[in-house]
Amino acid sequence: MSDPFDLVITRGQIVTPEGVVSGDLAVRGEEIAAIGVELGPAKATVDAQGKYVMPGGVDPHTHIEQMSGMGVMNADTFETATRSAAMGGTTSVISFAAQAKGERLADTVADYSARAAHGAMIDYAFHMTVTDTGVADFKADLGALITAGNRSIKVFTTYNIQLSDAEILGVMSTSRAHGALVCVHAETDAIIAQAKSALIAAGKTAPHHHAASHPRMAEIEAIERICRFAEYLGQPVMIFHVSTTQGAAAVRAARVRGAPVWAETCPHYLFMTEDILRQPGLEGGKWMCSPPQRHVADQEALWDALHAGDVQLVSSDHAPYRFDESGKLSAGPHAGFHEIANGLPGLETRLPLMFDAMVSKGRGGPEGFARLTSAAPAEIYGLPKKGTLAPGMHADITLWDPEKTVTYAENDLHDNVGYNPWVGRTIKGYPTDVWLRGAHIVQNGAFKGTPGTGQKINRPTLAVTPTPPQS
Amino acid sequence: MSDPFDLVITRGQIVTPEGVVSGDLAVRGEEIAAIGVELGPAKATVDAQGKYVMPGGVDPHTHIEQMSGMGVMNADTFETATRSAAMGGTTSVISFAAQAKGERLADTVADYSARAAHGAMIDYAFHMTVTDTGVADFKADLGALITAGNRSIKVFTTYNIQLSDAEILGVMSTSRAHGALVCVHAETDAIIAQAKSALIAAGKTAPHHHAASHPRMAEIEAIERICRFAEYLGQPVMIFHVSTTQGAAAVRAARVRGAPVWAETCPHYLFMTEDILRQPGLEGGKWMCSPPQRHVADQEALWDALHAGDVQLVSSDHAPYRFDESGKLSAGPHAGFHEIANGLPGLETRLPLMFDAMVSKGRGGPEGFARLTSAAPAEIYGLPKKGTLAPGMHADITLWDPEKTVTYAENDLHDNVGYNPWVGRTIKGYPTDVWLRGAHIVQNGAFKGTPGTGQKINRPTLAVTPTPPQS
Amino acid sequence: MSDPFDLVITRGQIVTPEGVVSGDLAVRGEEIAAIGVELGPAKATVDAQGKYVMPGGVDPHTHIEQMSGMGVMNADTFETATRSAAMGGTTSVISFAAQAKGERLADTVADYSARAAHGAMIDYAFHMTVTDTGVADFKADLGALITAGNRSIKVFTTYNIQLSDAEILGVMSTSRAHGALVCVHAETDAIIAQAKSALIAAGKTAPHHHAASHPRMAEIEAIERICRFAEYLGQPVMIFHVSTTQGAAAVRAARVRGAPVWAETCPHYLFMTEDILRQPGLEGGKWMCSPPQRHVADQEALWDALHAGDVQLVSSDHAPYRFDESGKLSAGPHAGFHEIANGLPGLETRLPLMFDAMVSKGRGGPEGFARLTSAAPAEIYGLPKKGTLAPGMHADITLWDPEKTVTYAENDLHDNVGYNPWVGRTIKGYPTDVWLRGAHIVQNGAFKGTPGTGQKINRPTLAVTPTPPQS
């Protein structure tokens, strides 16, 4: 006869990709033990009547304890970032192990791993950000780190940490040999540079000119280029933060050709437009990010792309800077848009915003929400035991109260940023309880987590067939 | 404390759309009660170690106890057809309530319902085949029957039971007002007629000329036309038995435009080519069906369309005629292709053929197989509690032994047709046990079903928004 | 030493497809003898300084001395129609030899030929309108008439003269065997019938409801269907009077597939919208035609299609009915839209409207205008010696004064219709002189033509390769 369960969450609406089951979800140890009708006996029970039982969220694109390109430090530590994440219903994050120029990648990963091990309160993995391919043993280190479980890489086509075409092709080739996914910030630097210098020369330096400094063509052209590299080498790539109609179309075209390409967008591209940058003084700087928010028609095109499966993920791109001299305003009160760090906090708000849109307002329903925010990132980035509610999976669980309504306030998030970019927005549906591998880390809205209890997620490499590049 | 389960199937590989769970599946009454690790206690257990636990198959396109267009009667009764279905792992079928000319539809449905209630050993529903829109109270009857749970309609664009464009638009409009899906045999009659009479005039009447008598353009044009009607009226349609590359492309194009269009194909289009019609004498007639089998390139295009989601279903199009004077050879031993009834038996072979291709040979895996052959038809045709393994769903379950190899023989099926069109083909993977709503109707390969135990599945109507046609 | 020219038109801007030549154009007999700089000597000269010397216009779609589908007779005879044509710069027309039901086609052609021979003042050819394929010797007659120089056929998919799919395929097959072009009025009758009866049932019978009675989907679906027939048989078709964005796109798609398809539109689709039908009482009936005028976006799409070469022609579709009881109002002053004859006069206005748009306003320039309105129809319909200004071609010439401005008045045309549908519109650029095979039939705006001097244009058959239909 079987032992009693450690926990049974009863009478909930259990959301699985195949549909919503009315019933009980049982946990034994760190794993889900059963889903059924009237399960028992249990050492403990939680009544979920009237609530959705969802897989814990997976946020695949976040910046934690990282230095910006302008040398500005993130406001968040692993402790504050993961606290904020958990309070928003997220139980796994992928952050960056960002190489400093001259630094060996193995050192980079070791450094970030140590910091995360100390502070993280939810599970985590790393994308390795490559900024310097000239360090000693670069290729060997990269291969070994992929094999050791870090099977995603980040490169930039712009900023002072950009790689050249030749370096990107080189990183992609090494990646292909070892089975990693290459994630790309894809905007053509030369187009941005030309637009930016024209704006500065014309004295147009207020924050809202940031939008014009990143022409949509920069995104379009870079996406096409990277997709062609992916197609040529047979190397899977993830296009980060697609913001435009044509960028999503370029991804679609590549996928139709059979190129191994995936893409994400972010809530600030789905729910904001560039108009938000028009604020008095430097205030607009709070919402500056790259690529910038676009137009209403782009929002609709991105939703279409999500529904058609051309874009598969919605990440937060959490990039936390305080709106003071330690962060966004490090260049002082008269800074131009080119001197203000780019980025928004988003770890805590990603899921409520998407729940409101997809479940409460109907753009996808609970199954679609669970798939987009948990199952899809876990599958694409290879996070074992994450992303779905099924026996044998980690008991990473979030209870959502679909009737709970929240209006965001000026500074109500649990990160260390000091402002909420969604202030004033009312959303319907909110997470009340969160379990991480069976541990109840958010209880009826109160945080109960402990630094250091998050675990690093070791990821199996991609099984890429060793096809050579096309002739 | 919860009651013991009636049945626990232990240690199986339980296939759900979200993945394969290693564990136990529990049944209480007619429903699945739980999926989990080490479930119990149970009144009975079955050990499924080494086997897949799959949802029972749903075959959405079968002809049972029906008269052919040429006045030839099907070889199968509901009893023989559902016995054959169950032996192949299928637990739900949709057959046709086929209107005779002059007959009121309500009478048609009542007649078929009575026959099925008497003989069926698995659950069933009906598509209402409309052949005469001129009978009294046609529109009122059709609406009432949809509302009563028969929410799919079949129309033909060819054969002597074809409807005109105007009649099809009329049926679609009535359907839209009440919430049914319209299924279409889409081949342009005028193209077939021209090709057929040219062949007959040239004395080309052997069975293999059947292929040329149904030019691929007949399918292509009719699909485009029906998709345009669907788009115009906002009325969902299902394109039956797509056989060509371009037919699948036409469906895709319509879906990209946002037209409410679904499509199916059949195993004989995925695994046979028109070459099979080239046999001595009339022997090729065994494999004659409409549309005919096509080319190898079409097979690949149909697989691509299945994987891309442009075609969503694989049905058997089970159309059983004996290869004797009671069936295929009713016009005698010197018949031309135009005098031989069209159709193949397929209820029992559909799932093993698809399992072999998708699971054993890898074109989709167990989740893909379960989705395509059970979940998708249950969802698209609105069969409550069918199609997936989850608590609260009907306990329609099939155990598959992935190692069991079968080579089909001349007459080894459990229908009443007398020949197996797949004779000589070896497949790997076979169903050993089947439960229908908790009743064990196939036990280790032995049939245990009882006529009349199958139930009619009442289906909720579609929630079509009342948008008028485009101006 | 060469003989003197009969006529030299000096110092004009001579428009040829390759560009505009400043110089002289010389005529000897009925043909152009030379184009050059300072040509001579000549028996007569006309100074064309400041004017364009253009090829005479070719109008490939006009209704003359024809009965409408409702039994209403055209207002124009060949005499009045060709007078009107010449005054607008047109020197060749293709009209219809329209079969009455039960009439042999040879009789139809003989009848129209006799009437045209008596009245025509410009050159002419016939499309043979097929409305009854059941008359004796139909196929043989059709083939013989094509071979005799009448190498275009017209069929309808709607109206009471529509042919069925099977009849259309039959006519196309016969056409293919003899080398004719099949022109199609392509609107799906069943869609129109459904829309029309719904409007009438709702009491919506004012003229402006005519637009809604011809849904754009009727055009789209019929064009796709006919293009598929053309592709299947390898039989060239001309889609008449494309009016919608999607109709033009369907033509383009067919052409990209390699289908032998051409298309035309008309000035009333380029310059009017359905709003023009909204007039007091029955007044809107003056502008009723089929398909109806559409939207501004369709106008732009049609211009794009013309510039891209997807649509190749602009015809007048001259269909002249008086706005009185002999014509549009034959059903009386309380007629519904379905009782009012469809059609607009356009022979005289087609060229000035297009010149104004393409030359004066720049949408194509003089070469583009000459190509679209003369060279293209002459080439596509096979009119020998027509369409361009070059030595050896017929001396069909029009002088255009690019500075002459005209505002159309209520009844200022030279046909017999009694109203000008373009009343109030101001155009820039007007023809002042016209020569037909060297005869000066319009002199400085005054008509000098003579009934019976127009000649029938015998056209060589198409050289269609005898490929069978696709298998």
Added chain:
Amino acid sequence: MSDPFDLVITRGQIVTPEGVVSGDLAVRGEEIAAIGVELGPAKATVDAQGKYVMPGGVDPHTHIEQMSGMGVMNADTFETATRSAAMGGTTSVISFAAQAKGERLADTVADYSARAAHGAMIDYAFHMTVTDTGVADFKADLGALITAGNRSIKVFTTYNIQLSDAEILGVMSTSRAHGALVCVHAETDAIIAQAKSALIAAGKTAPHHHAASHPRMAEIEAIERICRFAEYLGQPVMIFHVSTTQGAAAVRAARVRGAPVWAETCPHYLFMTEDILRQPGLEGGKWMCSPPQRHVADQEALWDALHAGDVQLVSSDHAPYRFDESGKLSAGPHAGFHEIANGLPGLETRLPLMFDAMVSKGRGGPEGFARLTSAAPAEIYGLPKKGTLAPGMHADITLWDPEKTVTYAENDLHDNVGYNPWVGRTIKGYPTDVWLRGAHIVQNGAFKGTPGTGQKINRPTLAVTPTPPQS
């Protein structure tokens, strides 16, 4: 009365874009005076019976008196190159004024102009090749030179003379401000570099490995990138020497989007494949060029693109190196493919090869040939009075004998290269007589030209509307 003509070419088949005129072509001074039937009187006549009278060829892409990227000097001077051109029927060339690094562009153009003025025997213009944007007054010089009549620029995306993305955008912006066309050798350097170093590392250095060192993806990606730049800035570009199916498709896609893009291909892509590089020893080096020849399917795709108008030009890309130590073999008898200068002679063979294909073998006919090889380059590059036979145009005329058959020999061309890459190929149709602005420079196959009589063609700037880049 008019003066007698200086020359009448009688009884020829005069080829104009609108068709072929049987008649006479008259010349007065340097210009065509008339085209007509029985023109006269004339001071001189040439009987062209049985011959085509064609516009002199325009070759828009040739390398004359230029240093290769590897520092190897062209074999041809302006004298030898233009002699060869004339013997092949060409009367205008565009060659390169190729900037040396550090050299001011004005000096470059002055230098090449002086050399051409001394040697050229046909008319000429220059593309300005930009290799160094860092020289003093670069932008001002470039603008002034465009305005002075040099309205095309060449840039490279590969070789040691490549410009960066930022430099290319800069040149394009300057070009746009002054009205020039930017021509691009578009192959992604990083892809070539990676492929090339892999081949060299593997010891694969024979000439035939040159093909694999230029992967087709290098061309595809670079074309897409440049087309996006063109679209972004609204700056017209010409894609030089398209060699692949997908490259042509990328051009088409850009044009469908409305991007101002043109493209050319060359005879060696239409008539050769990479197999020609497989020869004993270094012999294959004779045919090495960049991009390399491709496959048979690419040849067909390029013909399709020419016929569809997606590719508008066929140039020779004449790049003449002797096959000895002064040229191709400067690195000695053991050179690798990466040490052999790239390029083929083609000025004299371009027209006969295209005439043979288009006129003798029917892929376009005489009008198509004249349009592709004369009218189109004259129009696209803005060569006044060149490209067509019409009164007022330059009397640049070639007589073609359509029956003359030539089999190319080892060294039978009139350049200074020493080998004919088409040796052994038999063509039908050859030029017998050539006039340059009325002067008879080739008489019945004998060269009569004089160095220095060719004139520089000053070209008006493009009228590009001053739209800013897209936001």
